[in-house]
Amino acid sequence: MPRALWTHLVKDLRIELRSLDVFVSMLFFSLLVVVLFSIAFDPHGDFSREIAGGVLCVATMFASVSALNQAWAREIRHQVIDAQRMAPTPGAELFLAKVIANFLFVTVVQVILAPIFLIFYNLHIEGQAWLLALVLPLGTWALVGNGIFFAALSIRSRNRELLLSLILFPIFIPALLAMVRATTAILTGDSDPTLWIKLLLGYDIIFTTASLLLFDVVFHAE
Amino acid sequence: MKKLAIGLYVAVTVALLGWAFYQAIYAAPDEQTMHEVQRIFYYHVPSAMVAFLFFAISLAGCIGFLAFRRNRPDWAQVSDAWALAGAEVGVVFCTVVLITGPLWGRRAWGIWWTWDARLTTTLVLWLIYVSYLLLRRFAAGPQVQALAAVLGIFGALDVPIVYMSNRWWRTQHPAPVFGGGPDSGIRDPAMLAAFGWNVLAWLAWGVLILALRYHVERQHQKYAVQEALDALEET
Numbered sequence: 403m404p405r406a407l408w409t410h411l412v413k414d415l416r417i418e419l420r421s422l423d424v425f426v427s428m429l430f431f432s433l434l435v436v437v438l439f440s441i442a443f444d445p446h447g448d449f450s451r452e453i454a455g456g457v458l459c460v461a462t463m464f465a466s467v468s469a470l471n472q473a474w475a476r477e478i479r480h481q482v483i484d485a486q487r488m489a490p491t492p493g494a495e496l497f498l499a500k501v502i503a504n505f506l507f508v509t510v511v512q513v514i515l516a517p518i519f520l521i522f523y524n525l526h527i528e529g530q531a532w533l534l535a536l537v538l539p540l541g542t543w544a545l546v547g548n549g550i551f552f553a554a555l556s557i558r559s560r561n562r563e564l565l566l567s568l569i570l571f572p573i574f575i576p577a578l579l580a581m582v583r584a585t586t587a588i589l590t591g592d593s594d595p596t597l598w599i600k601l602l603l604g605y606d607i608i609f610t611t612a613s614l615l616l617f618d619v620v621f622h623a624e
Numbered sequence: 625m626k627k628l629a630i631g632l633y634v635a636v637t638v639a640l641l642g643w644a645f646y647q648a649i650y651a652a653p654d655e656q657t658m659h660e661v662q663r664i665f666y667y668h669v670p671s672a673m674v675a676f677l678f679f680a681i682s683l684a685g686c687i688g689f690l691a692f693r694r695n696r697p698d699w700a701q702v703s704d705a706w707a708l709a710g711a712e713v714g715v716v717f718c719t720v721v722l723i724t725g726p727l728w729g730r731r732a733w734g735i736w737w738t739w740d741a742r743l744t745t746t747l748v749l750w751l752i753y754v755s756y757l758l759l760r761r762f763a764a765g766p767q768v769q770a771l772a773a774v775l776g777i778f779g780a781l782d783v784p785i786v787y788m789s790n791r792w793w794r795t796q797h798p799a800p801v802f803g804g805g806p807d808s809g810i811r812d813p814a815m816l817a818a819f820g821w822n823v824l825a826w827l828a829w830g831v832l833i834l835a836l837r838y839h840v841e842r843q844h845q846k847y848a849v850q851e852a853l854d855a856l857e858e859t
Binding site for chain 2: 548551552555556558559560561562565568569571572573575576579580583597598601604605608609612616619620623
């Protein structure tokens with residue numbers, strides 16, 4: 403593993419372990435979304451299986467935005483971001499380190515949230531449950547990869563927190579659709595999720611490649 | 625001379641719009657199953673064609689800006705003006721498509737909207753370019769051009785994926801009228817003429833607006849440069 407990537411990754415993980423800011427706010431926020439949705443829709447039986455996939459994905463999506471906003475805002479203090487710009491290492495490594503760190507945060511939140519979710523929605527998984535371990539990481543990677551990229555893009559704008567959601571969500575639509583369809587297919591066991599998993603994989607490959615190639619342009623934009 | 629040419633072009637465009645309106649509303653024959661409501665097709669499809677063309681121009685502008693920004697700053701500024709003009713005018717035409725579509729769908733399908741491949745793709749395209757325009761509005765300063773160019777490229781990458789994902793999901797939009805199989809194509813020459821005139825008229829109109837917007841943006845860039853130079857001289 404390249405050294406710069408490792409350094410950035412360890413630094414981000416250490417900051418998060420010590421403060422737990424992002425983690426706690428994300429966990430509580432996604433818990434709130436799950437509770438609010440279950441009150442709004444009163445899920446039971448087959449109906450809860452139908453909507454559960456969508457609720458889980460949208461809850462993850464909204465919750466990650468708080469983490470994504472923190473990802474670069476944290477670096478503005480003490481001009482860390484300017485130091486990172488001047489550092490003679492490729493920006494792609496910094497980008498990848500941030501994506502991996504935030505991917506881990508969101509994944510941990512999902513792992514904690516999943517049992518709560520199963521209880522609130524009285525879920526009984528009809529399809530192959532192990533496929534969820536493929537769908538959720540792929541969808542989370544799509545969300546976090548693009549999110550970190552667009553957070554870097556909107557960092558120097560007015561109301562950057564709002565702007566991130568405004569530019570991230572339209573681009574994320576196909577991945578959200580694939581994630582929701584695949585999760586619903588697994589929960590209900592009615593259809594085969596393979597096609598949607600392939601779509602998510604394709605989306606991840608295309609956008610991660612584009613982000614790695616274009617990150618330096620965004621990061622050093624003058 | 626230049627003013628005369630522009631005036632002539634405007635006059636021809638207005639005349640074309642009038643003639644195309646006559647063709648679409650009076651000259652074209654009534655459609656067998658959908659009757660009068662089918663005439664919205666003469667506005668819906670040309671607007672969609674123009675919108676997609678202008679989004680393509682915008683994408684070319686985005687790529688051009690990133691390619692030229694280091695070694696040919698003048699070309700980069702021109703590309704950026706095209707990218708912005710294409711996105712803005714494209715959004716306007718795309719809005720027309722999104723308004724005329726449901727009006728037709730309500731009569732023909734009995735529903736305003738359905739999440740079919742082409743409808744969703746057009747809507748997502750509209751959302752992406754609106755977010756592009758919002759980024760240009762919020763992120764002021766010299767870096768906005770590079771950021772917007774990157775977002776433009778990301779948006780263009782997204783469109784084929786949205787289209788494919790929705791085709792797998794569901795599709796209700798009528799099969800392509802042109803190049804959709806042996807039965808496709810408009811058979812009636814009067815209908816084809818009305819369609820052709822409308823494509824031409826709306827393209828001419830779109831190009832006029834696009835050129836005006838491009839011109840305004842170039843002037844804007846020149847003023848910005850001049851202001852920066854003046855500020856330098858004062859200090």
